[in-house]
Amino acid sequence: MSQLTRIHYFNTVAELGSISAASNFYDIQPSSISRQIAVLEKELGVRLLNRNTRNLGLTEAGRKYFEYSQRIISEIDSAKRAVSDLQDKPRGVLRVSLTVGFGEMVILPLVTRFMEKYPEIKLELELTERVVDMVDENIDIAVRSGLLHDSNLVATHLQDNNFILCASPIYLKKYGVPLSSNELIDHTCLCYGFAGWKEWYLLGDAAQPIPLSNRITINSVNGQKQLIINDSGIALIPRWAVKEDVKQGKLSVIMPSLTFSPSEKLTSTYAIYQNREFVSPKIRVFLDFIKQELLP
The missing domain is CATH 3.40.190.10 (Periplasmic binding protein-like II)
Incomplete structure (x- = not known):
């Protein structure tokens, strides 16, 4: 049995004035209450209850312990209410x-x-x-x-990550629209990540790596978008990053019927x-x- 339970038993005895009343409150045997309070006294090294008088009373140490333990129990009850409140309402x-x-x-x-x-x-x-x-x-x-x-x-x-190939209309007018993944090697491809990421993948029955001429690598999706809007090349970019720019005609989707990804599987x-x-x-x-x- 926990020390906190023993403290509860002691406080109830102190409040109700007798072990019998406390045992009725908890619906357990008076001997169980007495035994747990004796354990508490042993843990503290002091006597808390004066059992020599006709009416059970608190010793000086018992009165002091009752005063402080009431505060502890009150704080614990407040903590329980606070946690319960957090579980009931988003805050x-x-x-x-x-x-x-x-x-x-x-x-x-x-x-x-x-x-x-x-x-x-x-x-x-x-x-x-x-x-x-x-x-x-x-x-x-x-x-x-x-x-x-x-x-x-x-x-x-x-959500699923849907990637699309995009470039600005000006870039595509100047350098031509690639009609197959093999033609991307002839274009400036703007890759997300760091140097060494040389491939995109064409997904189908199996993932096919696409060799690229990636002269620019950048670790920012927003930066990638700004570069292609500024006619710097072709990017494989999340649809959510450019859907409004595509709607407004700032960017064009390349090979929209094909599925491209920066990894060998859809993410x-x-x-x-x-x-x-x-x-x-x-x-x-x-x-x-x-x-x-x-x-x-």
Whole structure:
């Protein structure tokens, strides 16, 4: 039996004035109450109850211990109520880690509506390409794109990553429109990532690597978009990053009937969090909101 339970027994005896009354309150034998208070006295090294008088009373140490333990129990009860309140209503600080491009172009435009809908949530956003340690860094949700590896974390699928080949109309008029993946070697291809990433993939029955002449490599989706808008070349880029630019005629889609990817398999974007069993309301409403907003 825990020390906290013994403290509860002692406080109830002190409040009701007898072990018998306390045993009736807890619906257990008086001997059980007496035994647990004796254990508590042994742990403290002092006598708490004066058992020599007709009416049970507190010793001086018992009165002092009762005074302080009441405060402790009150604080514990307050803590329970606070946690219960958090579980009932979305509130508190929500820490979300996002990839830079997806965060800037997709999530940030949704933040105002989310905050208006849930005024008691405080949002802390971290935009980074590094892999975060969710436990050590106290991250509630991490939104990441790519192939999902085995993990002890829980992953909720947000959307598939659809990539398209794009270039500006001016670039295509100047250098021509490639009609097959083999013709991309003759164009300036703007690759996302770092030097050494030399291939895109044409997906079908099997992934076919496409050799590229990638004179420019950049680790920013937004930067990639700005380069192709400025007529610098052709990019394989997420559809969500350029769909408005395509609608407005700033960019043209190349070989739209084919499926291209920067990896050998189609990838997705996931929201990752730590515990499947106890999902706090603030996490649940954020996930539900984002999934609803990302529906086609």
